[in-house]
Amino acid sequence: MKNAVAGIDIGGTNVSIGIVDKEGNILFNEVFAISKFKTAIEFVKFSSNKIKLIIQESAAKVKLSAIGIGAPNGNYYQGIIEYAPNLKWNGVIPLRDMFKEYFDIPVVLTNDANAATIGEMLYGGAKGMKDFILITLGTGLGSGFVANGELILGHDSFAGELGHTIVFQDGRNCGCGRKGCLETYASAPGIIRTVTELLAKRNHESELRNIPQSKLTAKMLSEYANKGDLIAKEAFEYTGKILGFKLSEAIAITSPEAIFLFGGLANAGKLLFEPTKKYMDKYLLNIYKNKVKLLSSSLDENHAAILGAAAMAWKEIE
Amino acid sequence: MKNAVAGIDIGGTNVSIGIVDKEGNILFNEVFAISKFKTAIEFVKFSSNKIKLIIQESAAKVKLSAIGIGAPNGNYYQGIIEYAPNLKWNGVIPLRDMFKEYFDIPVVLTNDANAATIGEMLYGGAKGMKDFILITLGTGLGSGFVANGELILGHDSFAGELGHTIVFQDGRNCGCGRKGCLETYASAPGIIRTVTELLAKRNHESELRNIPQSKLTAKMLSEYANKGDLIAKEAFEYTGKILGFKLSEAIAITSPEAIFLFGGLANAGKLLFEPTKKYMDKYLLNIYKNKVKLLSSSLDENHAAILGAAAMAWKEIE
Numbered sequence: 001m002k003n004a005v006a007g008i009d010i011g012g013t014n015v016s017i018g019i020v021d022k023e024g025n026i027l028f029n030e031v032f033a034i035s036k037f038k039t040a041i042e043f044v045k046f047s048s049n050k051i052k053l054i055i056q057e058s059a060a061k062v063k064l065s066a067i068g069i070g071a072p073n074g075n076y077y078q079g080i081i082e083y084a085p086n087l088k089w090n091g092v093i094p095l096r097d098m099f100k101e102y103f104d105i106p107v108v109l110t111n112d113a114n115a116a117t118i119g120e121m122l123y124g125g126a127k128g129m130k131d132f133i134l135i136t137l138g139t140g141l142g143s144g145f146v147a148n149g150e151l152i153l154g155h156d157s158f159a160g161e162l163g164h165t166i167v168f169q170d171g172r173n174c175g176c177g178r179k180g181c182l183e184t185y186a187s188a189p190g191i192i193r194t195v196t197e198l199l200a201k202r203n204h205e206s207e208l209r210n211i212p213q214s215k216l217t218a219k220m221l222s223e224y225a226n227k228g229d230l231i232a233k234e235a236f237e238y239t240g241k242i243l244g245f246k247l248s249e250a251i252a253i254t255s256p257e258a259i260f261l262f263g264g265l266a267n268a269g270k271l272l273f274e275p276t277k278k279y280m281d282k283y284l285l286n287i288y289k290n291k292v293k294l295l296s297s298s299l300d301e302n303h304a305a306i307l308g309a310a311a312m313a314w315k316e317i318e
Numbered sequence: 319m320k321n322a323v324a325g326i327d328i329g330g331t332n333v334s335i336g337i338v339d340k341e342g343n344i345l346f347n348e349v350f351a352i353s354k355f356k357t358a359i360e361f362v363k364f365s366s367n368k369i370k371l372i373i374q375e376s377a378a379k380v381k382l383s384a385i386g387i388g389a390p391n392g393n394y395y396q397g398i399i400e401y402a403p404n405l406k407w408n409g410v411i412p413l414r415d416m417f418k419e420y421f422d423i424p425v426v427l428t429n430d431a432n433a434a435t436i437g438e439m440l441y442g443g444a445k446g447m448k449d450f451i452l453i454t455l456g457t458g459l460g461s462g463f464v465a466n467g468e469l470i471l472g473h474d475s476f477a478g479e480l481g482h483t484i485v486f487q488d489g490r491n492c493g494c495g496r497k498g499c500l501e502t503y504a505s506a507p508g509i510i511r512t513v514t515e516l517l518a519k520r521n522h523e524s525e526l527r528n529i530p531q532s533k534l535t536a537k538m539l540s541e542y543a544n545k546g547d548l549i550a551k552e553a554f555e556y557t558g559k560i561l562g563f564k565l566s567e568a569i570a571i572t573s574p575e576a577i578f579l580f581g582g583l584a585n586a587g588k589l590l591f592e593p594t595k596k597y598m599d600k601y602l603l604n605i606y607k608n609k610v611k612l613l614s615s616s617l618d619e620n621h622a623a624i625l626g627a628a629a630m631a632w633k634e635i636e
Contacts, residue, residue: 131472146573147470147477158573159465164570176604252483284484
């Protein structure tokens with residue numbers, strides 16, 4: 001009999017369900033379109049039955065010990081999803097209790113960035129680190145802070161919103177209703193906004209002038225930058241400058257051993273890491289300079305969310 | 319036989335030595351001018367003998383269980399003071415090991431703001447809180463962050479430098495060699511610089527025009543503001559605006575239940591607290607609004623440093 005946990009990742013488009021052992025081996029994984037589930041009730045019923053079936057049929061004779069769920073706006077303390085803007089299930093969803101009706105084992109819930117952070121700690125490059133930060137650079141900028149070996153949740157489970165600290169007080173409009181938040185600069189849509197700004201500001205020739213803003217992706221921008229496009233290159237430099245500055249501010253608070261970058265925009269590699277590291281060290285207070293590692297997440301992007309959710313479950317029953 | 323610890327506070331001017339029981343009662347306290355000790359060796363010898371004598375003579379039959387030391391640039395992990403700009407003892411001082419030559423009990427060391435933070439947690443208004451921030455507003459701005467019931471030290475013991483996060487990238491010169499740090503605005507010297515700026519910018523009549531900058535104190539500014547001086551009042555409003563904004567940024571990282579203000583400038587009371595709270599809530603991301611308490615430290619300022627150092631010692635042997 002082998003112990004395992006279920007990791008469930010709820011995203012805006014897909015739901016991924018996995019069964020993961022203590023060492024981070026994924027024994028089973030399947031992905032479903034979230035549109036398949038009209039309500040959270042349907043989703044919980046379906047996934048619970050799915051998990052039960054997998055466990056029953058497992059040749060490896062698996063015993064399920066806990067369930068971990070990563071979801072937008074997931075609240076660890078209350079076990080609920082609250083008004084997640086990217087989900088069709090409205091209002092307050094008591095997801096933990098809903099799963100508890102099917103399972104008599106611990107069920108834990110947190111937001112996606114926190115889950116990824118715990119995944120990095122248990123299965124990734126942060127193994128053995130007691131103080132680090134993970135930044136997810138996707139459609140937004142999420143962050144998880146670990147200090148003294150524990151995820152910082154804050155008194156209400158809402159800690160770790162570096163993406164909503166302010167870069168420019170009268171800066172870009174943010175989805176949160178305010179202006180100038182870091183994620184309006186350092187994220188996939190953020191760098192596209194920067195390109196658009198640069199297309200107005202500069203008069204270099206650039207193939208980017210032939211593509212409408214709505215068709216641009218962060219991946220295209222890396223390709224153009226690697227081909228030498230000056231606008232695309234400057235956009236990465238500018239993104240790194242702003243991100244590096246804000247990371248230097250975060251370092252002054254928790255003094256981490258390392259900062260991990262994860263997700264879409266982080267895949268740009270050197271294009272993003274070099275300016276980010278340069279400006280981070282430039283802006284740092286002396287006592288921190290050249291001490292904080294800037295690393296790429298070592299979790300496979302396709303499985304990171306599942307591993308994060310599973311890692312949370314293992315952490316809970318530790 | 320009653321257990322007690324020694325709390326030692328090392329400041330730029332004075333050294334305070336106290337014996338403190340678990341409940342925070344100060345059984346003994348004496349203050350010495352630091353100029354009395356030419357070297358750290360002399361200081362350690364003197365204080366060790368002093369502590370031994372007090373314990374021997376104590377009518378209460380006290381047993382000493384640990385020693386806690388709060389000192390500028392005190393490093394918890396290494397037990398050393400490193401290049402503290404306000405101390406005459408130069409270089410790296412292995413204070414913990416030096417005391418260990420006199421005592422066979424745990425000796426712990428940290429910086430003054432961290433010690434005050436643990437003091438607030440054990441003996442002050444943060445009792446029972448797992449997530450809070452303490453800000454000391456004196457000649458500088460120090461800060462201690464507590465998450466999950468533990469002080470955030472970071473991987474190198476240098477966490478908690480909110481005073482050296484940047485308000486304006488090309489702002490006021492800071493002692494750290496950079497520009498625009500929060501402590502150049504929100505501290506006793508900071509508000510005096512603000513007054514000086516306002517005396518240039520405004521043309522109100524103000525008695526402050528008759529006082530040289532070098533004679534101004536934060537206490538005088540509260541008195542003038544309370545008498546209705548417009549420059550002094552505006553200086554508090556401006557200080558609160560900048561501090562409130564930076565607190566809102568810190569909240570987005572650790573989501574504390576409360577923030578405590580402590581030290582010289584915090585004594586200005588409403589003059590500082592009202593604008594700080596107003597702007598803090600104004601700048602906060604929605605999910606945090608009107609949830610974070612802004613409180614005055616409840617530790618007696620004369621004993622806070624000793625209590626902080628002692629609290630650290632108790633925490634260590636817990």
